[in-house]
Amino acid sequence: MNAVHLLPPDGPVRATIPLASSKSESNRALILDALTGFQCDLHNLSTARDTQTMIRLLKSDDAVADVLDAGTTMRFLTAYFVVTGQQKTLTGTPRMCERPIGMLVDALRTLGADIEYIRNEGYPPLKINGFSASGTNRVSIRGDVSSQYISALIMIAPSLPDGLTLTLTGDIGSRPYIEMTMAQMRVFGADVTADWDAKTITVAPGAYQPCTYAVESDWSGASYWYSVVALAEQGSVIELLGLKEKSLQGDSAIVDIMRPLGVESSFTDRGVLLTQKPAETALAWDFTNCPDLAQTVAACCGALKADLTLTGIESLKIKETDRVAALQAELQKIGAELVEVETNTRYVVRQLATAPEGTPAIETYDDHRMAMAFAPVAMRQAVVIEEPGVVAKSYPSFWEDFARITAVETVVA
Ligand SMILES: O=C(O)C1=C[C@@H](OP(=O)(O)O)[C@@H](O)[C@H](O)C1
Numbered sequence: 001m002n003a004v005h006l007l008p009p010d011g012p013v014r015a016t017i018p019l020a021s022s023k024s025e026s027n028r029a030l031i032l033d034a035l036t037g038f039q040c041d042l043h044n045l046s047t048a049r050d051t052q053t054m055i056r057l058l059k060s061d062d063a064v065a066d067v068l069d070a071g072t073t074m075r076f077l078t079a080y081f082v083v084t085g086q087q088k089t090l091t092g093t094p095r096m097c098e099r100p101i102g103m104l105v106d107a108l109r110t111l112g113a114d115i116e117y118i119r120n121e122g123y124p125p126l127k128i129n130g131f132s133a134s135g136t137n138r139v140s141i142r143g144d145v146s147s148q149y150i151s152a153l154i155m156i157a158p159s160l161p162d163g164l165t166l167t168l169t170g171d172i173g174s175r176p177y178i179e180m181t182m183a184q185m186r187v188f189g190a191d192v193t194a195d196w197d198a199k200t201i202t203v204a205p206g207a208y209q210p211c212t213y214a215v216e217s218d219w220s221g222a223s224y225w226y227s228v229v230a231l232a233e234q235g236s237v238i239e240l241l242g243l244k245e246k247s248l249q250g251d252s253a254i255v256d257i258m259r260p261l262g263v264e265s266s267f268t269d270r271g272v273l274l275t276q277k278p279a280e281t282a283l284a285w286d287f288t289n290c291p292d293l294a295q296t297v298a299a300c301c302g303a304l305k306a307d308l309t310l311t312g313i314e315s316l317k318i319k320e321t322d323r324v325a326a327l328q329a330e331l332q333k334i335g336a337e338l339v340e341v342e343t344n345t346r347y348v349v350r351q352l353a354t355a356p357e358g359t360p361a362i363e364t365y366d367d368h369r370m371a372m373a374f375a376p377v378a379m380r381q382a383v384v385i386e387e388p389g390v391v392a393k394s395y396p397s398f399w400e401d402f403a404r405i406t407a408v409e410t411v412v413a
């Protein structure tokens with residue numbers, strides 16, 4: 001087993017953190033560039049494994065595309081290989097093969113794709129045999145399972161003979177990710193509009209235009225530094241580079257979420273400066289629009305001894321791991337618990353009557369966000385994070401950045 005042992009810093013922390021760039025923005029830019037015939041000038045692409053995997057698979061002639069554990073790579077490439085008429089088998093890690101893809105496959109079949117499942121109906125691995133436009137440009141899909149299906153469909157839609165009218169049914173989760181897709185499509189010349197009341201997205205047919213695109217730093221990765229500032233000794237200041245106040249990324253909501261937890265954000269032309277103010281002792285947040293922030297905030301409140309009510313976390317069960325179960329197990333180790341107070345809709349993080357003794361060893365379940373969400377606990381107590389290499393999925397330089405604020409000792413057992 002590999003682990004890192006993190007020790008509380010000696011006093012207030014002061015550091016400038018370069019951050020990784022956004023894998024979500026990068027993976028969209030890469031698909032859009034591919035649809036122009038690779039004619040764009042993309043800057044600041046992420047070093048995240050999910051993005052490096054996308055780059056590798058877009059260039060590859062192999063019949064099998066292994067996306068590893070990258071959800072966007074799996075969903076976006078499925079749609080991309082269909083519309084570009086590439087016969088490919090798409091597969092991934094055992095966990096990826098448990099993450100549903102049936103709704104996207106059904107929508108692509110309606111548009112004319114020939115796709116078969118290799119093992120289990122509705123799940124990877126899958127085989128794309130071909131595409132012949134069905135004659136319909138109207139598709140409907142649930143909006144409350146994964147927005148990645150919707151992003152995948154609308155990104156390929158300008159290449160369909162009659163574009164696409166996509167109707168979303170049920171509630172819409174992760175909507176800022178759909179809006180990010182639409183905004184990036186527009187930069188690449190697409191005509192895409194959403195009527196959110198009618199739950200319809202319309203994409204006109206037409207070619208994407210070559211352009212220059214620069215990816216912003218990753219706001220999901222920034223969230224761990226907000227948690228550091230919430231938990232660190234008074235007088236701490238952290239500068240995060242490459243973030244913008246007006247971001248395409250919905251996880252910039254961390255600015256508002258962390259204000260009551262004592263973190264002030266001031267934007268500069270380099271990024272954002274995080275400073276401290278007194279924190280409140282309770283917070284309620286709906287994570288429907290920013291599911292990737294739930295672990296950051298849950299672990300932060302657990303360590304801060306602030307009560308947290310969470311709603312909108314249904315989708316956490318089908319991500320890199322069942323994140324609800326993972327949080328329930330690991331919060332206990334830092335003296336807190338995650339309790340389901342209304343079935344599948346409302347959860348609370350609160351303190352246990354007695355905290356366990358000793359240094360907690362946090363398991364990470366092949367989930368980068370479990371590692372990064374619990375690392376800031378080190379601002380209050382020593383903590384061990386197991387399998388720290390998981391961070392490579394989205395933020396490969398996370399531990400290097402963390403070493404700017406405190407000691408990170410590697411433990412090999
Ligand atoms: O489109 C994207 O880049 C993403 C969308 C979200 O997934 P869901 O739409 O499945 O919630 C998010 O959790 C994921 O990390 C990245």
Ligand SMILES: C=C(OP(=O)(O)O)C(=O)O
Binds near residue numbers: 069292319
């Ligand atoms: C859920 C995530 O990624 P994906 O769905 O793209 O694997 C994530 O990065 O937290």
